[in-house]
Amino acid sequence: MTASDQKTLLDRVAALVEMAERAGADAADAVVMRSRSSSVAVRLGKVEGTESAESDDMSLRVFIGNRVAAVSATVGADLAALAERAIAMARVSPEDPYQGLADPARLARDIADLDLVDDTEIPADRLKEDALAMEEAALAVPGVTNSSGAAASAGSGGLVLATSHGFVGQYAATRFSRSAAVIAGEGTAMERDYDFSSRLHFADLEETEKIGRTAGERAVKRLNARKVKTGVFPVVYDPRVARGIASHLAAAINGASVARKTSFLRDRMGKAVAAPGVTVTDDPVKKRGQASRPFDGEGVAGERLVPVDDGVLTAWLLSTAIARELGLETNGRGVRAASSVNPSATNFAIEPGEAAPEALIAGIKNGFYVTELFGQGVNLVTGEYSRGASGFWIENGEIAYPVSEVTIASNLKDMFLRMTPANDLDRNFGTAAPTLLIEGMTVAGE
Structure with a gap:
């Protein structure tokens, strides 16, 4: 976003608030959410698709007493008409005692530079070359027999916000990504796997050859998978799937779920919800963080939180309205979704433990190392957890052979309390987790 674009959009949202x-x-606030993206996908050496997209979406929220209404439009819309329509809607809306702008004292005063933008221009030809190079590297791995495709993309997004109590601010972030997926084996014995890299800065991406080679090697390792006997075993989550466990925890401590009584942790504040030593952080102002932002969707300055400290639940993720409903104060986790604001995690991480993944595995006589999950069998109201899975069997402290057609089950409340993080956390994800060992899960096979 150029300086000229920034000024134009800032003037636009400020004028819309004034008209409201x-x-x-x-009271009122107005926001423009801007996104730009381009991508190239290839398969078997040929371009399968190219895509370019642009959007500039503007929304206005107005408050009349405890009544609120919101409208959305394109940036070029008639501002006066938009304001009048929002006011007319608010006057006939039901009262909501929790709605309103954030407390001015909590607004961001100095917009921090979090190094979220890389101005490198990536032409479509370079995206194509990168995608082809990944696929070529993957197909060169012995045992790989086909390609599911490779893709490279570049894009940017930004937010411009103005409120009637004087806040005006904007930020932008870029994102670059590469991915490859291939198939190993033949006939009914085929297996598929993938690798990817996503970063805010182009130079930080994993090399194309490494991504392709890793995707190929992962697929080949899964060949000749066996079934296993049903029983109760320790389960080790590879970081790729451990991030899903972290996302379930983030959803359970989201203030909106707590207020609506749809979280299995809603009555656990101040109590142990994870094993001793387990710490969870959420940091919106992390430099170059995948989900970083200098202020939230309401202009509130966010700070690093430790929602789980030594296993004890200490904080919910809160926006202004949800915080008021719970009798608390926002902690800057409000996210704009069109014309609404809801709490969400930022750079959410299960912090690393002390042991290496190999050390966790070495202590297991029989267990399951999970590399892929299937299905949606997670109930965040009760915590019940049941997922299809594939990965590798652990015997006498070592990875022994690939397994598939397995279901793993437990309850998230118990899983968190029996969870041991390894020391291999990769923070290059908006939701991050290291390798996780969870004791005593039901593994259903034959």
Whole structure:
């Protein structure tokens, strides 16, 4: 986003807020969410698809007493008409005692530079070359027999916000990604796997050859998978799937779920929800963080939180309205979704433990190392957890052979309390987790 674009959009949202006040709003805020992206996908040496997309979406929220309404439009819309429509809607809306702008004292005063933008221009030809190079490297791995495709993309996004109590701010972030997926084996014995890299700065991406080679090697390792007997075993989650465990925890401590009584942790504040020593952080102001932002969707300055400290639940993720409903104060986790604001995690991480993944595995006589999960069998109201899975069997402290057609089950409440993180956390994800050992899960096979 150029300086000229920034000024134009800032002027636009500020003017929209002013028009809303003139039309009768007690308070208002306006936001523009901008996105740009381009991508190239290839398969078997040929381009399968190219895509370019642009959007500039503007929304206005107005407050009349405890009544609120929101409208959305394109940036070029008639601002006066938009303001009048929002006011008319608010006047007939039901009252909501929790709605309103954030407390001015909590607004970001200095917009921090979090190094979220890389101005490198990536032409479509370079995206194509990168995708082809990944696929070529993957197909060169002995045992790989086909390709599911490779892709490379570049894009950017940004937010411009103005409120009637004087906040005006904007930020932008870029994102570059590469991915490859291939198939190993023949006939009914085929296996598929993948690798990818996503970064805010182009130079930080994993090399194309490494991504392709890793995808190929992972697929080949899964060949000749066996079934296993049903029983109760320790389960080790590879970081790729451990991030899913972290996302379930983030959803359970989301204030919106707590307020609506749809979280299995809603009555656990101040109590142990994870094993001693387990710490969870959420940091919106991390430099170059995948989900970093200098302020949230309401202009509130966010700070690093430790929602789980030594196993004890200490904080919910909160936006302004949800915080008021719970009798608390926002902690800057409000995210704009069109014209609404809801709490969400930022750079959410299960912090690393002390042991290496190999050390965790070495202590297991019989267990399951999970590399892929299937299905949606997670109930965040009760914590019940049941997923299809594949991966590798552990025997006498070593990875022994690939396994498939397995179901793993437990309850998230018990899983968190029996969870041991390894020391291999990769923070290059908005939701991150190291290798996780979870004791006593039901593994259903034959």
